[in-house]
Amino acid sequence: MYTINEVAVICDLSVHTLRYYDKEGLLPFISRNKSGNREFTEQSLGLIKIICCLKNTGMPIKHIKQYVDLCMVGETKVDDRKKMLVEHRREVAKQMDEMRKNLNIIDLKIALYEKGDQHEFAHHLEPARSE
Amino acid sequence: MYTINEVAVICDLSVHTLRYYDKEGLLPFISRNKSGNREFTEQSLGLIKIICCLKNTGMPIKHIKQYVDLCMVGETKVDDRKKMLVEHRREVAKQMDEMRKNLNIIDLKIALYEKGDQHEFAHHLEPARSE
């Protein structure tokens, strides 16, 4: 059993954020002890890690909630869960591709600077027959 | 010469966004025609593409502004510009690495679902001696 503070450290989230996630319905699986404090099991930690993983790859909180809800209803929805992940996987792959392209452009630009080739303004601001 | 609408289409940005960028000082290089409308040159387009590239890789508007400002003062700041890009490049590489790791976790999870191995709640919610 872990307290909210321990989970915050383990998962690199703030306590605020964890409570916020709970409020948003992302953590329906945690229970409370007799004084009303949240108790996190090993199993919770596992799912929270998945949640972070989805969040860090840009899945919106609302979709994450959908996924978690599917996790809570039991085996019946395994196909749906898998479908969500596969779809998200595709999304992430697309993002990475975009990223790669942009990285290439940045690299190209750096290479130009390396060549002393600036391609910018100011240094050839001859008005070029301003109309 | 391009109008704001044409640029919006070419760069896949809304007209609103372009004006917002201008207001934020990201487009100090564009001029106005006699009726006060923005005029975009071929050269502007080039820099706007770089701006988008930086934005799409997560550089905040404020940093982009710094970069653009360096572009405007001429050759003197080529080193600084390059430094900014190199630094950002590193940042982006880090992001991609994170992304890759998360993608792996997602793939793992998908594989588990494929094996019919769910690892979630509900289906073994025997109270496990609740305390």
Next chain:
DNA sequence: ATATCAATTAGAGTTAGATCGAAGTCAAGT
């Protein structure tokens, strides 16, 4: 010249995702 369309501005509003503050509860230690 009048209707329509495209562009302008300043500034308000929106969204997502936190992040914080105030006020209060609870349990352990001295």
Next chain:
DNA sequence: ACTTGACTTCGATCTAACTCTAATTGATAT
């Protein structure tokens, strides 16, 4: 009993990056 400190809630606030509104001006077509 009292302080300490971790926890609670609710609601306000914050930031980034738009997104929209309203009122207006200017250019184009009939």
